[in-house]
Amino acid sequence: MSAGGFDLDRRALLAIGAAAGIAGLPRAAGAAVPVALPVSGRDQPFEDGWLFRRGAGAGQEAPGLDDGDWRALDLPHDWSIEDIPGAASPFDKAAIGAAATGFTVGGEGWYRKHFRLTGAAAGDAAALVFDGIYCESDIWLNGQHLAANVAGYRPFAVDLTPALIRDGDNVLAIRVRNLGRNSRWYAGSGIYRRVSLDVIPAGARIARWGVGASTRAITGGAAHVAVTTRLDAADPALTLVTRLRDGEGRIVAERASPAAPGIEQELVVRGARLWSPGTPHLYTLETELRRGDRVIDRLHQPFGIRIITMDADRGLQINGARTVLRGGCIHHDNGLLGARDFAEATSRKLALLKARGFNAIRSSHNIPSRSLREACDRLGMLLIAEAFDAWTVAKLPQDFSVHFRDDWEEVVEAMVLSGRNSPSVFLWSIGNEIPGRNSDEGVEWQWKLANRVRSLDPTRPVTAALNGVIGQAMVAGPQTARPGMAGMPDNASTIFLDVPGFNYRLDAIEREHPAHPARVVYGSETFPRDAWDYARLAERLPYCLGEFVWTAVDYLGEAGVGASEMVTGDTQQYMMPSWPWLVSWCGNLDLTGAQKPPSLFRDVAWQVSALEVCVAPPVPAGSHEFSMPWGWPEALPSWSWPGAEGSQVTATLYTSGDRVELRCNGARVAARSLTPGDRGRVALPVTYQPGVLEALAWRDGRIIGRRRLETVGAAARLRLVPEAPGAGATRQSLAFIGVEVLDAAGRVLPQDERALRLTLSGPAELVAFGSAAPEGPRSFSRPETRSFRGRALAILRAQGAGEAVISVAADGLAGDRATVRFG
Amino acid sequence: MEAPRYLPATRFVPPVRQPRVLNTRDASIAELMAIPPVWAVVVAKMPAMALAVKTPMMTPNLGNMSLRDIAMFTGGSGDALDAIDAQLKALGPVA
Numbered sequence: 001m002s003a004g005g006f007d008l009d010r011r012a013l014l015a016i017g018a019a020a021g022i023a024g025l026p027r028a029a030g031a032a033v034p035v036a037l038p039v040s041g042r043d044q045p046f047e048d049g050w051l052f053r054r055g056a057g058a059g060q061e062a063p064g065l066d067d068g069d070w071r072a073l074d075l076p077h078d079w080s081i082e083d084i085p086g087a088a089s090p091f092d093k094a095a096i097g098a099a100a101t102g103f104t105v106g107g108e109g110w111y112r113k114h115f116r117l118t119g120a121a122a123g124d125a126a127a128l129v130f131d132g133i134y135c136e137s138d139i140w141l142n143g144q145h146l147a148a149n150v151a152g153y154r155p156f157a158v159d160l161t162p163a164l165i166r167d168g169d170n171v172l173a174i175r176v177r178n179l180g181r182n183s184r185w186y187a188g189s190g191i192y193r194r195v196s197l198d199v200i201p202a203g204a205r206i207a208r209w210g211v212g213a214s215t216r217a218i219t220g221g222a223a224h225v226a227v228t229t230r231l232d233a234a235d236p237a238l239t240l241v242t243r244l245r246d247g248e249g250r251i252v253a254e255r256a257s258p259a260a261p262g263i264e265q266e267l268v269v270r271g272a273r274l275w276s277p278g279t280p281h282l283y284t285l286e287t288e289l290r291r292g293d294r295v296i297d298r299l300h301q302p303f304g305i306r307i308i309t310m311d312a313d314r315g316l317q318i319n320g321a322r323t324v325l326r327g328g329c330i331h332h333d334n335g336l337l338g339a340r341d342f343a344e345a346t347s348r349k350l351a352l353l354k355a356r357g358f359n360a361i362r363s364s365h366n367i368p369s370r371s372l373r374e375a376c377d378r379l380g381m382l383l384i385a386e387a388f389d390a391w392t393v394a395k396l397p398q399d400f401s402v403h404f405r406d407d408w409e410e411v412v413e414a415m416v417l418s419g420r421n422s423p424s425v426f427l428w429s430i431g432n433e434i435p436g437r438n439s440d441e442g443v444e445w446q447w448k449l450a451n452r453v454r455s456l457d458p459t460r461p462v463t464a465a466l467n468g469v470i471g472q473a474m475v476a477g478p479q480t481a482r483p484g485m486a487g488m489p490d491n492a493s494t495i496f497l498d499v500p501g502f503n504y505r506l507d508a509i510e511r512e513h514p515a516h517p518a519r520v521v522y523g524s525e526t527f528p529r530d531a532w533d534y535a536r537l538a539e540r541l542p543y544c545l546g547e548f549v550w551t552a553v554d555y556l557g558e559a560g561v562g563a564s565e566m567v568t569g570d571t572q573q574y575m576m577p578s579w580p581w582l583v584s585w586c587g588n589l590d591l592t593g594a595q596k597p598p599s600l601f602r603d604v605a606w607q608v609s610a611l612e613v614c615v616a617p618p619v620p621a622g623s624h625e626f627s628m629p630w631g632w633p634e635a636l637p638s639w640s641w642p643g644a645e646g647s648q649v650t651a652t653l654y655t656s657g658d659r660v661e662l663r664c665n666g667a668r669v670a671a672r673s674l675t676p677g678d679r680g681r682v683a684l685p686v687t688y689q690p691g692v693l694e695a696l697a698w699r700d701g702r703i704i705g706r707r708r709l710e711t712v713g714a715a716a717r718l719r720l721v722p723e724a725p726g727a728g729a730t731r732q733s734l735a736f737i738g739v740e741v742l743d744a745a746g747r748v749l750p751q752d753e754r755a756l757r758l759t760l761s762g763p764a765e766l767v768a769f770g771s772a773a774p775e776g777p778r779s780f781s782r783p784e785t786r787s788f789r790g791r792a793l794a795i796l797r798a799q800g801a802g803e804a805v806i807s808v809a810a811d812g813l814a815g816d817r818a819t820v821r822f823g
Numbered sequence: 824m825e826a827p828r829y830l831p832a833t834r835f836v837p838p839v840r841q842p843r844v845l846n847t848r849d850a851s852i853a854e855l856m857a858i859p860p861v862w863a864v865v866v867a868k869m870p871a872m873a874l875a876v877k878t879p880m881m882t883p884n885l886g887n888m889s890l891r892d893i894a895m896f897t898g899g900s901g902d903a904l905d906a907i908d909a910q911l912k913a914l915g916p917v918a
Binding site for chain 1: 826828829848849866869887
C-alpha cells in the first residue's frame with residue numbers, strides 16, 4: 001500500500017485475493033453464390049458475403065459441402081456477443097472464462113466464402129490479409145490446408161495461390177476456436193477484424209509490410225524522410241518509385257531507384273506539415289514497382305512527418321514541443337458491438353476521448369487493429385502498441401504463454417512491420433505485467449524481445465508495463481546494453497527498456513529518480529482516482545511523461561473490477577464482484593461512450609473543465625461504501641434522489657479553484673476553501689431538498705465555474721438522438737443513435753431504468769441495442785432493452801443507400817421517431 | 824532537429840546482478856524465497872506466507888510482488904513488515 005494508492009496490479013490482486021481465501025439479429029447478407037472480385041491490386045475489401053456456422057464439426061472445409069443452411073453474414077463478426085443459441089443473452093454463469101471474459105462463451109465456429117477470381121492474370125498471386133482472428137484458426141482453400149494461426153491479435157497473410165482455381169469457383173473455409181481459459185478480458189470469437197485481398201504479381205513485388213518510412217531530420221524548413229523498401233524476387237530491370245502526396249493528392253517528394261532486394265531512399269519535403277496530436281496532418285506514402293511505364297505493384301499507406309524525443313530533462317517532445325501524455329488504456333472491444341472491429345466504432349470511441357482531453361491510447365494488452373492505428377493517425381492520438389500479456393510463465397492455463405516460445409518472433413514482426421509507418425505509434429511495448437520477468441530467464445527474454453523490435457524498427461523506443469517490484473540492480477556489458485548504458489546500474493525489469501512504464505507505481509516515480517537520473521517513465525496503468533496527482537507530477541517533473549488510466553472506456557469482462565458497493569462490518573473486507581457483473585465498470589466513459597464521474601474529475605484535472613459536481617445518496621445506517629481500487633464512489637451529477645428528502649447526501653465538487661460554494665434552492669448551504677492537499681476535490685454534506693443545487697468555484701477571487709443540477713419530474717417521453725444525420729452506405733457504415741428517457745421539461749432522468757422497444761425500417765439493420773449497465777444478463781442483439789441511467793444506445797448498420805426510420809417506445813410514455821440517411 | 828535512434832545490441836551476455844540489502848518493498852517475494860535465511864526471517868514474522876506462496880494463483884506473481892504489495896491480503900501488519908526489514912538489514916548485502 002502506498003500513500004498515493006494501491007500498488008498491486010488488478011489481475012494479481014484478484015488472484016491473490018482468491019488465493020488468500022478472502023471473500024470477497026442477423027440479416028441474410030447473401031447466399032452462397034460466388035462473388036466475382038476485382039482482378040488486381042492490393043487491399044481489396046473481402047468482408048462481405050460470408051457464411052457462418054457456430055459449433056464444432058469435421059470435414060466442413062470440404063469444397064463440396066452443402067452449406068445452404070449456413071447463416072449468411074458480412075464481417076467483422078464476433079459470435080461471443082450474439083445470444084447463445086437457445087438463450088436470451090450472450091452470457092452464461094457457467095462460462096469457462098467466468099468474470100474474466102464477462103461470462104461470455106467461446107467454442108468453435110466455421111466460416112466459408114465462395115468467390116471467383118476469373119480476371120486475374122495467369123502470373124498473379126492472391127493473398128488474404130487477416131488483421132486478426134480470435135483465437136486459433138485454420139484456413140483451407142478448395143479443401144487444401146494453407147495456414148494456421150494461434151495468435152488472436154496478430155495480423156497475418158495467407159497465400160492462396162497454391163490452391164487457387166483461376167477459372168472457376170473457389171471455396172474458402174476457416175475454422176476458428178476459442179477454447180479454454182485463454183484471456184483475462186473479453187476477447188470475442190471469430191473473424192472480428194478487417195480482411196482484405198491482395199492480387200499481386202507472383203514474381204517481383206513489394207514484400208509484405210516491406211516498406212518502412214521515418215522522419216530522420218527536420219532542418220532548414222525541410223523534412224528528411226528515410227524509406228527502406230524490401231522487394232521479393234527483385235528484378236534489376238524494374239524501377240522502384242517512392243513518393244509522398246499531400247492531403248490534396250499533390251506529389252511533394254519523389255525518388256526512383258533501380259529495383260534490388262533492399263532499397264534505401266530519402267525523400268525531402270520542403271515546408272512539411274508536421275503530424276502531432278493537435279495537428280494530425282497526414283501524407284500518403286506511395287510505393288510503386290514499375291517496368292518502364294507500367295505499374296506492376298503499388299502500395300499506399302498513411303504517413304505523418306514528426307520527430308518524437310524523450311529525455312529526463314525535457315520530457316516527451318513532439319517536433320520540439322513538450323507534450324504530456326494524457327492517456328488511457330483500452331481493451332479492443334467496442335462495447336455493445338463486442339469485439340467487432342468496425343472502423344467507425346473505433347473512430348467514434350477515439351473522438352469521444354479526444355473531446356475529453358485524451359491524446360494517447362495504450363492498446364492493452366495486444367497488437368492494435370489496423371482500424372485503431374489508422375484512426376489514431378487520422379484523429380491525432382499517440383498509440384502504444386503492445387505485443388504480449390505473458391511470456392513463458394502463464395497467467396491462465398491456455399493463454400499465449402503456451403505458444404510463446406515458438407511464435408513470439410512472428411508476433412513481434414507482425415506488430416512492428418505492420419505498424420511502423422503510423423505516426424501515432426510512438427512506443428513498442430513488449431509486455432504487460434509479465435510474470436517471471438525479473439528472473440535470469442525473464443531478463444534474457446526482455447533482451448531478445450527488445451532487441452528484435454530495435455532490429456525491425458530503430459526509430460521508436462521499447463517499453464513494457466511493469467507492476468510491483470522492478471527487480472534487482474544489474475549491470476550489462478557493452479555488447480548487450482542499450483547504447484550508452486554499458487556498465488550503468490539498472491533494474492532487472494528495466495535494463496533493456498528505453499522507457500519503462502509503471503503500473504500503479506505512482507510513489508516510485510519521484511523516489512527512484514535519484515538512482516536513475518536519466519530514466520524517463522510514465523504511468524502505463526493508473527487508478528482513476530489518481531488523475532490529479534499524475535497531472536501535477538507530469539507538470540513538475542519532465543522525466544514523468546504522463547499517464548494511461550485503467551481504463552479510458554468500460555469494457556466487457558474483468559467484471560466488476562471497478563465496482564462499488566455498500567458493505568457492512570469489517571472495513572478491511574475485500575469484495576470480488578462476480579455474476580451477474582459483466583462489465584469492468586472502471587472506465588472513464590461507459591460502455592455506450594457516456595461520461596462517468598471519474599471522467600468529470602479528469603476533466604478538471606486536465607483543465608477541460610473548471611468545476612464538476614456529483615452527488616451520492618444517503619448511506620444506510622451501519623454501512624459504508626467499498627470501492628474497488630479501479631472504481632469510483634457511486635455518485636451521479638444529479639439532484640434527483642426521491643425518498644431522500646430531508647436526509648443528508650454528499651455533494652463532491654471537483655475543481656481547480658481555491659474556493660467553492662453550494663446553493664440549494666437559492667440558499668447557501670455549504671462553502672469551503674481548497675488547499676493543494678485537497679487534490680482537486682472536496683466533499684460537502686448537504687440536506688437533500690428537491691429543486692436546484694448550484695455549485696460555484698472561484699480562483700483568486702474570480703468565478704471560474706458554475707454547475708447546476710435540477711430535480712427532474714416523472715418520465716414523460718422518449719427521445720432519439722442520432723449522433724450524425726447520416727452515414728455511408730457500405731456494410732462497414734454505422735449510425736449511432738442515443739435513446740433518452742425525459743421528463744415533461746425535456747430533462748434526462750438520471751436513474752431511470754425501464755423496458756424500451758425499437759422498430760426499424762429501411763436499408764439498415766440493428767446490430768446492437770443496449771445500455772451501459774454493468775450487470776446483466778441481457779442481450780445486445782434484440783430490439784428490446786432496458787434503459788440505464790435514463791439512456792440506451794442503438795447502432796444501425798447500412799444495408800445500402802436510402803433512408804432508415806427508427807422508432808422507440810416504452811409503456812406509458814410518448815415514443816419518438818428519427819430518420820437516418822445512408823449513402 | 825534530428826530523430827533519435829534505438830539501435831540493437833550485438834549479442835546477449837547475462838547482466839551481472841549487484842549485491843543489495845533486501846527489504847519488503849523493493850525485493851520480490853521470489854527473491855526473498857530464494858535465500859533460505861532470508862525466507863526464514865519472513866516466515867517467522869508472517870507465518871501465513873509459508874502456505875500463501877504455494878497457491879496456484881499466487882505463484883505467477885511471486886517474482887513481481889513484494890511483501891508489502893500483498894500484505895493486506897495475507898494479514899501482514901506494518902509492524903511485522905518493519906521488523907522483517909530490520910532483520911534483513913542486519914543480514915547485510917546479499918548477491
